[in-house]
Amino acid sequence: MADINIGGLPDGPAQSTTASKPQSHEPIWDLIELLFFAYRDFVSDPDDVLAKFGFGRAHHRVMHFVNRHPGIKVADLLDVLKITKQSLGRVLKQLVDEGYVTQKEGENDRRQRLLYVTPKGEQLAMKLAGLQTERIARALGELGPGAHEAARRFLVAMIDADGRDSVQRLIARADRARRPRT
Amino acid sequence: MADINIGGLPDGPAQSTTASKPQSHEPIWDLIELLFFAYRDFVSDPDDVLAKFGFGRAHHRVMHFVNRHPGIKVADLLDVLKITKQSLGRVLKQLVDEGYVTQKEGENDRRQRLLYVTPKGEQLAMKLAGLQTERIARALGELGPGAHEAARRFLVAMIDADGRDSVQRLIARADRARRPRT
DNA sequence: CGAAATATGTCAACATGGCTGACATAAATA
DNA sequence: TATTTATGTCAGCCATGTTGACATATTTCG
Numbered sequence: 330m331a332d333i334n335i336g337g338l339p340d341g342p343a344q345s346t347t348a349s350k351p352q353s354h355e356p357i358w359d360l361i362e363l364l365f366f367a368y369r370d371f372v373s374d375p376d377d378v379l380a381k382f383g384f385g386r387a388h389h390r391v392m393h394f395v396n397r398h399p400g401i402k403v404a405d406l407l408d409v410l411k412i413t414k415q416s417l418g419r420v421l422k423q424l425v426d427e428g429y430v431t432q433k434e435g436e437n438d439r440r441q442r443l444l445y446v447t448p449k450g451e452q453l454a455m456k457l458a459g460l461q462t463e464r465i466a467r468a469l470g471e472l473g474p475g476a477h478e479a480a481r482r483f484l485v486a487m488i489d490a491d492g493r494d495s496v497q498r499l500i501a502r503a504d505r506a507r508r509p510r511t
Numbered sequence: 512m513a514d515i516n517i518g519g520l521p522d523g524p525a526q527s528t529t530a531s532k533p534q535s536h537e538p539i540w541d542l543i544e545l546l547f548f549a550y551r552d553f554v555s556d557p558d559d560v561l562a563k564f565g566f567g568r569a570h571h572r573v574m575h576f577v578n579r580h581p582g583i584k585v586a587d588l589l590d591v592l593k594i595t596k597q598s599l600g601r602v603l604k605q606l607v608d609e610g611y612v613t614q615k616e617g618e619n620d621r622r623q624r625l626l627y628v629t630p631k632g633e634q635l636a637m638k639l640a641g642l643q644t645e646r647i648a649r650a651l652g653e654l655g656p657g658a659h660e661a662a663r664r665f666l667v668a669m670i671d672a673d674g675r676d677s678v679q680r681l682i683a684r685a686d687r688a689r690r691p692r693t
Numbered sequence: 694c695g696a697a698a699t700a701t702g703t704c705a706a707c708a709t710g711g712c713t714g715a716c717a718t719a720a721a722t723a
Numbered sequence: 724t725a726t727t728t729a730t731g732t733c734a735g736c737c738a739t740g741t742t743g744a745c746a747t748a749t750t751t752c753g
Contacts, residue, residue: 356640357647358579359682360659363666365572366678368550369593370671387710390547397540403730411551416711418731440720440729458538465539468668477542479661484545486650489552496548500541567738585701598740600702622700622749 374460382453387420389457392446395430396454397503400443402435409499429453556642564635569602571639574628577612578636579685582625584617591681611635 375389382388394409395401403421407414421444424430429450435441446454469476488496557571564570576591577583585603589596603626606612611632617623628636651658670678 354644356637356644357659358640358685359663360647360666361575361640361643362579362678362682363663363670364550364553366674367666367669368546370674371546371669373671385709393543397544404728412710413712414730415713415732419710422731435729438721438729440718442730455538458540458543461543462538464669465542468665469539471668472664476661476665477539479658480665481541481545482654483650483658483662483665484542484549486653487549487553487646488545489555492548492552496544500544503540569739586699594739595741596701597703597742601739604702617700620700620750622747624701 371461371464374464375457378457378460384423385420387416388424391417391420391424392429392450392454393457395444396446396451396458398499399445400433402441402443404441406444424450553643553646556646557639560639560642566605567602569598570606573599573602573606574611574632574636575639577626578628578633578640580681581627582615584623584625586623588626606632 372386376386379385379389390410391406394406398405403414403417407417410417421430425432428447431445431447432442433445435443469480485493485497554568558568561567561571572592573588576588580587585596585599589599592599603612607614610629613627613629614624615627617625651662667675667679
């Protein structure tokens with residue numbers, strides 16, 4: 330343990346022991362700031378790689394979700410990213426033009442453009458996911474065995490109540506889609 | 512087993528039980544995606560308020576750190592935010608011009624511009640922190656009593672190893688600065 | 694003291710990635 | 724057939740990041 334423990338205090342400033350009361354007491358400074366720092370570093374690893382490809386974070390997000398959810402509809406991707414179709418269109422066009430993503434007509438509904446990564450696209454997506462996994466694995470490795478589950482539960486609880494179900498379904502569905510063996 | 516997963520199953524797809532092995536096996540999809548979703552929603556609450564003031568996320572970050580670390584030097588703020596002085600200068604100027612932040616000459620070193628929030632600035636900063644605290648408190652409230660500590664440890668571990676110490680010192684220092692009573 | 698380093702500010706130009714609004718096309722559906 | 728839906732696209736704007744060059748005070752060092 331030693332000096333891990335941000336403030337040096339074993340139980341936070343006032344919230345830890347009163348976590349059940351949601352009144353607007355003192356801000357939960359430590360988690361507010363830690364979320365900022367953790368996320369800042371979390372996205373920084375891929376950024377360096379992406380720069381070499383002439384891509385940015387927007388491309389990363391698209392690549393990630395297309396790779397992870399093969400055959401995703403444009404509309405669903407928009408919903409996940411919560412951006413406009415114009416913003417998506419810009420980066421998606423580049424990814425398609427440069428051969429990282431392909432589009433396929435929907436079988437039932439031929440208006441739909443289902444999105445898939447190409448082998449080249451998958452390679453990049455997996456590379457980026459690998460970087461982020463390294464960081465997460467290192468972090469989890471420093472903590473106890475329950476850390477993965479604890480982190481997952483915390484992050485899920487942080488998501489908007491209404492979007493939470495669809496996010497969980499999305500992730501669950503992807504697990505089935507990407508790993509048919511088991 | 513059902514297909515809602517995330518918060519449900521005690522041992523995930525493959526990572527939960529092998530969390531201690533840091534080899535680059537299968538990406539840790541769930542945490543990668545959950546970090547994205549959680550952070551996306553985490554910053555969305557303040558965004559709405561900021562929009563009414565004509566401010567954006569960049570202003571929020573500056574307001575936050577100046578409020579939380581009164582008298583912070585410009586150089587230190589740059590270091591924390593990891594942006595260029597030109598980017599900072601733009602938003603900082605607006606915040607100063609509109610009376611949310613003030614600058615004071617350093618006592619020892621008169622080249623320094625130490626940054627403070629005005630009462631008006633503090634009000635806004637606390638409002639924003641309150642929104643984020645609501646979300647965090649709600650999340651922690653849904654989880655067990657150890658959740659705050661677990662989240663803190665996970666987030667700290669996610670930070671770059673080299674920056675981690677300075678972040679922890681920063682947070683610890685701020686706790687002392689902002690709450691001299693105790 | 695004078696030179697060099699430091700802390701900050703500023704101008705100009707550019708890139709990325711959000712946004713709105715308007716409009717076009719093809720396919721599904723009522 | 725008329726309408727709705729899924730998608731694409733053009734045009735322009737805004738926020739916020741970048742680099743590079745340069746200016747000004749002030750401190751520090753030789």
